Amino acid sequence: MPELPEVETIVKGLRGKVLGRIIKEVQVLEPKMVINSDPFRNKLKDRAIRRVERQGKAIIMQTGQKAYLMVNLGMTGRLIFYPDTAPVDKHTHVLFSFSQGGQLIYHDQRQFGRLQLYEGIEPEQIPFVMGLGPDPLDAGFTWQRLAHLLSKSRRAIKDFLLDQKRIAGIGNIYASEILFHAGIKPLRSANQLRMEEIKRLRQAMQGVLRAAIEHRGTSFSDYLDVEGKEGNYKHFLKVYLREGEACSHCTTRIVRTKLANRSTYYCPTCQK
Structure with a gap:
């Protein structure tokens, strides 16, 4: 299961690959991987990825004013960016296409991960985040x-x-x-x-x-x-x-x- 260093590495990579890109289309190939998959697809269309952060083992991408996409990778989840067309196999469950080109896939063999869009709240108000202890890399962790x-x-x-x-x-x-x-x-x-x-x-x-x-x-x-x-x-x-x-x-x-x-x-x- 990806832990803090793996998730932080993914977050840093996402900042370099998708920050500022506009989501042209979202394809949900396995609906159970996404909480409320229909609104998820429609609401993310034409939104830009403004910020990418880590909370514990979760990835949080800001897609609008008080709008955040949270990705929990579970045991085997992966987020991989392709500059052109992404390869798709039976474990590719969500595919994001960008107006500027490129695709980001969510791939998860064991299907324990989940994606969810939160609106109208700040990241610290997301229930998952509220349940976390302090981050060991925070300056205040004395x-x-x-x-x-x-x-x-x-x-x-x-x-x-x-x-x-x-x-x-x-x-x-x-x-x-x-x-x-x-x-x-x-x-x-x-x-x-x-x-x-x-x-x-x-x-x-x-x-x-x-x-x-x-x-x-x-x-x-x-x-x-x-x-x-x-x-x-x-x-x-x-x-x-x-x-x-x-x-x-x-x-x-x-x-x-x-x-x-x-x-x-x-x-x-x-x-x-």
């Missing part, structure tokens, strides 16, 4: 704020990081990587972390996420950026999917365990 959030939870720290209502944008890949860089065992209770550990955790969050964005995200099987290219951060992963391999810091074998039905990877020596 270690003190993180400490306050952690103090309210007895959950395992790995489980805490995956809760979008607590902190927005982190998924299974980066939760494991962040905890490795912070030297914190995934099963530790969130409210038991000491001040120095909380500071390390915040630093690791921002360091790992920014590094992943710099390398255009992590690709294993589904994620591609707006140009249809894979991300490169998989080459820099320290623990995720590295069960049985030697830790890059201490040579102890990386361990995989299950936490809240999700595979969790860590070094039993480096992470305490």
Whole structure:
């Protein structure tokens, strides 16, 4: 599933490809992927894409005064821009054509993503956005704020990081990587972390996420950026999917365990 770095990479790509373009036509090839597909098609016609932003793992494109198109990519969603005619296969569900030329497709093999147009409200009033915790890359995300959030939870720290209502944008890949860089065992209770550990955790969050964005995200099987290219951060992963391999810091074998039905990877020596 695309996480914060992948979605941020897509947002940056969209800004370079579709910002300012006018939507000439919208084709909804799979209606269930779009909330209220008929008004969606008609209302987006002749509108320009004014702004593209990220909220958690969601993409929000402004298409008018208090008009916003939100795209949730789900597990396997892709937004890919083609300068000419886009190829269409059975997993291509929505196709945007622009007056200036070019097409943007929404492609989703497992069909867990959704597109929806909101009107008459600002982005922060969208129900999905209202339910999100703070963004870990925001300037206001201090270690003190993180400490306050952690103090309210007895959950395992790995489980805490995956809760979008607590902190927005982190998924299974980066939760494991962040905890490795912070030297914190995934099963530790969130409210038991000491001040120095909380500071390390915040630093690791921002360091790992920014590094992943710099390398255009992590690709294993589904994620591609707006140009249809894979991300490169998989080459820099320290623990995720590295069960049985030697830790890059201490040579102890990386361990995989299950936490809240999700595979969790860590070094039993480096992470305490």
